[in-house]
Amino acid sequence: MPRIEFVGGAKARDKAVDVPEGGSLVDLCDQVLAPVPFSCRSASCGTCQVQVLEGAELLEPASEEEQDLLDLLDDGEGSRLACQARVKPGPGLVRLRPIGT
Numbered sequence: 037m038p039r040i041e042f043v044g045g046a047k048a049r050d051k052a053v054d055v056p057e058g059g060s061l062v063d064l065c066d067q068v069l070a071p072v073p074f075s076c077r078s079a080s081c082g083t084c085q086v087q088v089l090e091g092a093e094l095l096e097p098a099s100e101e102e103q104d105l106l107d108l109l110d111d112g113e114g115s116r117l118a119c120q121a122r123v124k125p126g127p128g129l130v131r132l133r134p135i136g137t
């Protein structure tokens with residue numbers, strides 16, 4: 037079952053959650069009160085940008101809308117938008133570090 041770990045946010049509230057079915061990352065963040073800030077929730081502002089430290093292959097590929105904003109943000113570090121990313125079902129570990137905190 038995928039485990040999602042949120043690490044290194046400025047608020048120092050590391051958190052982990054098991055997500056056997058995968059699903060929408062924004063819903064998972066809401067469920068566990070993950071230390072990821074959100075604003076627009078529609079791939080417009082970049083507030084929810086997270087660096088993927090591990091397990092990028094366990095996330096569905098970015099949509100065109102998400103990729104367009106990531107290209108504008110241009111951090112060069114393999115980041116995703118937590119309001120858009122979806123977690124695949126299956127085993128593994130995804131480690132995310134909020135960038136916007």
Ligand code: FES
Pocket residue numbers: 073074075076077078079080081082083084085117118119120
């Ligand atoms: S909350 Fe604005 S891009 Fe995700």
